[in-house]
Amino acid sequence: xxxxxxxxxxxxxxxxLTACSDDKKPxxxxxxxxxxxxxxxxxxxxxxNNAGGMNAQGLAGMNGMGEGSGEYNDPxxxxxxxxxxxxxxxxxxxxFVPVVNAHAQYLVxxxxxxxxxxxxxxxxxxxxYNVALGEQRARSVANMMKAQGVSDSQLQxxxxxxxxxxxxxxxxxxxxxNRRVEIVYVR
Amino acid sequence: MNFFKLICICVMLGFSISNSHAxxxxxxxxxxxxxxxxxxxxFAAQSMPVDIRNIINAxxxxxxxxxxxxxxxxxxxPSTPAEVDFNSWKGVxxxxxxxxxxxxxxxxxxxxxxxxDVYKSEQLLGYQINSSAADLRKTAHxxxxxxxxxxxxxxxxxxxxxxxxxxxxxxxxKWTYQLQVxxxxxxxxxxxxxxxxxxxxxxxxxxxxxxxxVSFERKRAAIYVQTLATGARTRVAEFAxxxxxxxxxxxxxxxxxxxxxxxxxDIYVLNLATRALTKITNSLAIDTEPTWSPxxxxxxxxxxxxxxxxxxxxxxxxxxxQRITFTGDYNARASFSPDGKYLAxxxxxxxNYRIGVMDMASRAINVLTSGPTDESPSFAPNGTMILxxxxxxxxxxxSAVSLDGKMQQKLVFNSGEVREPAWSPVP
Numbered sequence: 153x154x155x156x157x158x159x160x161x162x163x164x165x166x167x168x169l170t171a172c173s174d175d176k177k178p179x180x181x182x183x184x185x186x187x188x189x190x191x192x193x194x195x196x197x198x199x200x201n202n203a204g205g206m207n208a209q210g211l212a213g214m215n216g217m218g219e220g221s222g223e224y225n226d227p228x229x230x231x232x233x234x235x236x237x238x239x240x241x242x243x244x245x246x247x248f249v250p251v252v253n254a255h256a257q258y259l260v261x262x263x264x265x266x267x268x269x270x271x272x273x274x275x276x277x278x279x280x281y282n283v284a285l286g287e288q289r290a291r292s293v294a295n296m297m298k299a300q301g302v303s304d305s306q307l308q309x310x311x312x313x314x315x316x317x318x319x320x321x322x323x324x325x326x327x328x329x330n331r332r333v334e335i336v337y338v339r
Numbered sequence: 340m341n342f343f344k345l346i347c348i349c350v351m352l353g354f355s356i357s358n359s360h361a362x363x364x365x366x367x368x369x370x371x372x373x374x375x376x377x378x379x380x381x382f383a384a385q386s387m388p389v390d391i392r393n394i395i396n397a398x399x400x401x402x403x404x405x406x407x408x409x410x411x412x413x414x415x416x417p418s419t420p421a422e423v424d425f426n427s428w429k430g431v432x433x434x435x436x437x438x439x440x441x442x443x444x445x446x447x448x449x450x451x452x453x454x455x456d457v458y459k460s461e462q463l464l465g466y467q468i469n470s471s472a473a474d475l476r477k478t479a480h481x482x483x484x485x486x487x488x489x490x491x492x493x494x495x496x497x498x499x500x501x502x503x504x505x506x507x508x509x510x511x512x513k514w515t516y517q518l519q520v521x522x523x524x525x526x527x528x529x530x531x532x533x534x535x536x537x538x539x540x541x542x543x544x545x546x547x548x549x550x551x552x553v554s555f556e557r558k559r560a561a562i563y564v565q566t567l568a569t570g571a572r573t574r575v576a577e578f579a580x581x582x583x584x585x586x587x588x589x590x591x592x593x594x595x596x597x598x599x600x601x602x603x604x605d606i607y608v609l610n611l612a613t614r615a616l617t618k619i620t621n622s623l624a625i626d627t628e629p630t631w632s633p634x635x636x637x638x639x640x641x642x643x644x645x646x647x648x649x650x651x652x653x654x655x656x657x658x659x660x661q662r663i664t665f666t667g668d669y670n671a672r673a674s675f676s677p678d679g680k681y682l683a684x685x686x687x688x689x690x691n692y693r694i695g696v697m698d699m700a701s702r703a704i705n706v707l708t709s710g711p712t713d714e715s716p717s718f719a720p721n722g723t724m725i726l727x728x729x730x731x732x733x734x735x736x737x738s739a740v741s742l743d744g745k746m747q748q749k750l751v752f753n754s755g756e757v758r759e760p761a762w763s764p765v766p
Contacts, residue, residue: 240647268558275730277692278672278685278714279759280540280584280597281641281648283560284604284625287581310559311581315537318512322712322730
């Protein structure tokens, strides 16, 4: 259940390529890596070919979004803004620790910048319990960031539970995209 | 007479907020075998803005208790007792017969009806009701309630209302959310709150005049209490973190709710007059989804303290916590029956989430629905049916199931997703 190193490298390098507005839709690079995770999990037969294909798709998506300028048009601004979680869990998986750390370092270096951590869940189970689960995820990311010196005042958390799905559908491929914390930079 | 008072109250409660074109239609997917044969003859009238007979017929049919006679098979169309030939109704297998007539006195309508026992050839009910044109639909539902109660011994719920949440995609991962209130037959849906951020967890006040709900309209969770007749509302909770799952105390003075201002989500009771908060639970795990026992003494809630979500009960003053569900790996979002004898819940095993009902005396859980994504159970005010939300093929819809699981209805909404149904506590 590990991202391979190639994919992590991909995630981080793609992250640095272009800036993104603070719109909270998950950026395609993260989505493409996520799909990559699926293929790695699903079967060992899918290797680099698949990952390569996903990457191309991700980049096309990013270009298509035509990200504008703004204070986050910064080559150092980390672009992977979505942290994904396992079922019923609020633990940040090792694969996503570098992503959280990159944001934390950026925030420590830029103490005037604020973020909102938006917790989300998949659709299974009851709605208010899912709000609570989403909040635990957001808090878990916040706590990691604080441990690295990010100030309390730079962080805000909110949980939408299952009310704002990133992917529609009633299967694991949709659910795994919905169990997430989105990192939203506030202007 | 109580009955006329009831009609006045219905009129005064009329919502005056925007109408929506989206409507619910209701399909019966499973009925009871012992349904009673009942004929409702078209009411005699010169002209009528709504078809009263059809509304009554649909209400009673939807209840599952009656096998309604189609108009085509009727031996005659009596509208007065003198015109009724009981033998002819026996001949077509009917146990009960309803007739009626409507007269229009310059815009004010007089609706008269009678209910007969065909085999005893006797009248069981007979009333005259004055109604404005705008209230004829309500009058029809009131007649359905009277017939239902006379023949089943249970209060009718046809003149009640249901609240629910709808969402529509605006594309680009953006949504619009509405809190709507419709008649119990899905007609007359009215949007009472709308936002491009989630709206959740509608909860009726026990008198049916106010609604508490969660709105993220300020990009954070807050709980609002809205008066239905005027649309006026108050923000009663907006603490850091979760402000969720509001539930009215039976005496209407307090809201149980979920707050995470001190860390993990816990159950609190908010006094609406003084705004004083009492913390009821204090675990490190998730505690949420409180619901009051009808006597006001206890609060049942969902807790993850044992690893998986299960139902627990605490005193509504705090303390005396005990786990009450032990079968199934997921038991959540409890809702008491009005008499406190049953507790409906989301009962999950693996990826299958169904509606279960616990007998509070024996603590046995009876699973009523087939899943796999059933949620948000809400009892009808007479305790006979449970309304809940389902999802199939990506579309959310509402369903209702009888307490014994034998009768099922599907409420089909003609646009968007519909979920989190809440049946108004009093008709």
